[in-house]
Amino acid sequence: GDSVTQTEGLVTVTEGLPVKLNCTYQTTYLTIAFFWYVQYLNEAPQVLLKSSTDNKRTEHQGFHATLHKSSSSFHLQKSSAQLSDSALYYCALSNNNNAPRFGAGTKLSVKP
Amino acid sequence: DMKVTQMPRYLIKRMGENVLLECGQDMSHETMYWYRQDPGLGLQLIYISYDVDSNSEGDIPKGYRVSRKKREHFSLILDSAKTNQTSVYFCASSHGRNTLYFGAGTRLSVL
Numbered sequence: 001g002d003s004v005t006q007t008e009g010l011v012t013v014t015e016g017l018p019v020k021l022n023c024t025y026q027t028t029y030l031t032i033a034f035f036w037y038v039q040y041l042n043e044a045p046q047v048l049l050k051s052s053t054d055n056k057r058t059e060h061q062g063f064h065a066t067l068h069k070s071s072s073s074f075h076l077q078k079s080s081a082q083l084s085d086s087a088l089y090y091c092a093l094s095n096n097n098n099a100p101r102f103g104a105g106t107k108l109s110v111k112p
Numbered sequence: 113d114m115k116v117t118q119m120p121r122y123l124i125k126r127m128g129e130n131v132l133l134e135c136g137q138d139m140s141h142e143t144m145y146w147y148r149q150d151p152g153l154g155l156q157l158i159y160i161s162y163d164v165d166s167n168s169e170g171d172i173p174k175g176y177r178v179s180r181k182k183r184e185h186f187s188l189i190l191d192s193a194k195t196n197q198t199s200v201y202f203c204a205s206s207h208g209r210n211t212l213y214f215g216a217g218t219r220l221s222v223l
Binding site for chain 2: 006037099100
């Protein structure tokens with residue numbers, strides 16, 4: 001079945017510095033969409049980014065991600081982290097055959 | 113307004129009691145989900161519902177059952193709750209395999 005791997009459970013970065021959250025996946029299906037969801041403390045997860053096009057950069061709220069099917073990756077990046085970016089981030093994939101699959105999540109902590 | 117509503121937000125139950133978690137959505141989404149969230153495990157799918165009375169088990173269905181009699185309403189039932197079912201439960205809905213919209217969650221403690 002599908003699987004999504006987020007290798008870091010916790011990423012700590014200093015405010016103003018770049019940040020990268022890793023996401024790799026395994027799937028046997030061709031029609032797939034990829035998502036990054038963000039969950040702020042005591043709130044519900046909400047979609048941050050979505051992509052289904054190979055090698056196309058997707059941006060929202062200063063974050064960007066590019067789906068690379070050749071390396072089965074959909075890493076999330078931001079050039080300058082803000083204190084308000086501290087949250088739990090989930091990578092997820094979805095296809096027409098199975099329910100959405102989420103990674104274990106990466107907690108981003110931005111320090112002053 | 114696009115909204116998924118979960119009730120109750122907080123719940124404390126004793127082991128062996130029955131638990132009913134309710135979820136509603138106002139987007140006419142045909143697909144609805146129940147997830148539980150535990151630290152380090154992320155969001156684990158309990159059940160998925162493709163429409164009224166069309167439900168399928170997710171990854172961790174044991175100890176849970178669901179009911180969907182109206183498209184806008186999806187319930188999660190724990191018969192004889194166990195302490196290891198203490199968790200945060202999220203309901204979500206989507207149009208097909210598109211973006212999931214989550215409710216605010218129910219924090220369940222089973223003592």
